[in-house]
Every structure is written in C-alpha cells, then in structure tokens.
Amino acid sequence: MKGLLVYQSKHGTTEKVAQRMQNLLGEEYLLININTTSLPNLEEFDRIVIGGSIHAGAIQKKIQAFCKLNLDLLLQKEIGLFLSCMYKGDPALKQFETAYPESLIKHAKATAITGGEFLFSEMNWIEKIIVRKIVGVKESQSEINFNAIDDFIAHMTT
Numbered sequence: 718m719k720g721l722l723v724y725q726s727k728h729g730t731t732e733k734v735a736q737r738m739q740n741l742l743g744e745e746y747l748l749i750n751i752n753t754t755s756l757p758n759l760e761e762f763d764r765i766v767i768g769g770s771i772h773a774g775a776i777q778k779k780i781q782a783f784c785k786l787n788l789d790l791l792l793q794k795e796i797g798l799f800l801s802c803m804y805k806g807d808p809a810l811k812q813f814e815t816a817y818p819e820s821l822i823k824h825a826k827a828t829a830i831t832g833g834e835f836l837f838s839e840m841n842w843i844e845k846i847i848v849r850k851i852v853g854v855k856e857s858q859s860e861i862n863f864n865a866i867d868d869f870i871a872h873m874t875t
C-alpha cells in the first residue's frame with residue numbers, strides 16, 4: 718500500500734501535524750508540502766491524506782484547488798482529511814465542512830480537526846494585530862489535539 722500525505726501550512730502547525738502523522742503511518746507515506754514541492758502522479762497511491770489550515774475562515778486555496786481538480790481520482794482512493802484551526806466544536810466543524818468538497822468528506826476513511834496554534838514569532842504585523850485585537854489573544858498558544866491525531870491514525874490504518 719503506497720500512501721501520500723499532502724499538506725499546506727502557513728506558520729508550521731499543519732506541517733508539525735503532518736510530520737507526526739507520517740511518523741505514525743509509516744515510511745510508505747510520502748510527505749509533500751504542496752506549497753514548495755511538485756506533486757507526484759496521484760495514480761501511484763492507494764491512500765491519500767490531505768491537510769491544511771484555516772486563516773480568516775478559509776482553508777488554503779492550493780488545497781481547495783487540489784481537491785477540486787483531482788476530485789474524481791480522489792474518490793477512488795482511501796482518503797484522510799484533516800484541518801488545523803483554533804475554533805472548536807460546531808464552528809470548527811462548519812469550517813471543516815466548507816474546507817473540503819462534501820463528496821470527499823462523505824467518502825473519507827478518516828477525518829480530524831487537529832486543533833491549532835497561535836505562533837506570534839511566525840506572524841506578520843497584520844496577523845499580529847488581528848490576533849491581538851480581534852481574537853483577543855496576546856501570547857503564543859499551542860492547542861494541537863493529539864487525541865484527534867491518534868483517532869485519525871487509528872481510523873486510517875484499520
């Protein structure tokens with residue numbers, strides 16, 4: 718079984734989660750940052766995990782385009798979908814539902830909302846203002862949901 722893990726990350730959180738998932742899933746998963754590395758031929762893979770993060774209500778455009786462009790092929794594979802975000806509960810679920818195509822969510826073997834981080838050292842000045850003034854968070858926070866990652870891996874590997 719050959720696996721591919723495709724992700725995009727703005728401040729590094731989704732990258733950390735993707736690396737942890739690759740460690741847990743095993744070496745047969747190829748890890749690809751869609752922002753920096755060209756994609757391999759998707760036909761070669763049996764399982765494809767896709768991950769991105771929410772910034773101002775939406776997942777990265779490249780992840781959206783990847784899902785849309787390859788939807789027919791993705792629907793023939795074993796799929797895992799995960800999302801980094803700071804919202805929790807229903808608002809997080811709503812974000813997840815708009816991040817990925819409905820048919821892909823229904824088809825997925827595993828889905829997860831894996832929490833997120835506010836990393837001030839990685840933010841530009843506009844992001845710092847948004848997070849300080851609008852969100853009301855003044856210091857870096859790390860709220861990666863490791864249980865959600867473990868559940869995701871369990872679903873993906875059974």
Ligand SMILES: Cc1cc2nc3c(=O)[nH]c(=O)nc-3n(C[C@H](O)[C@H](O)[C@H](O)COP(=O)(O)O)c2cc1C
Nearest residue numbers: 726727728729730731770773774802803804833834
């Ligand atoms: C400017 C900014 C806007 C954000 N907007 C949202 C949002 O709309 N909803 C949400 O749940 N999280 C939001 N977040 C939190 C991110 O999803 C979180 O920082 C995540 O860990 C980023 O992952 P990444 O570093 O892989 O991009 C925002 C973070 C920043 C810095």
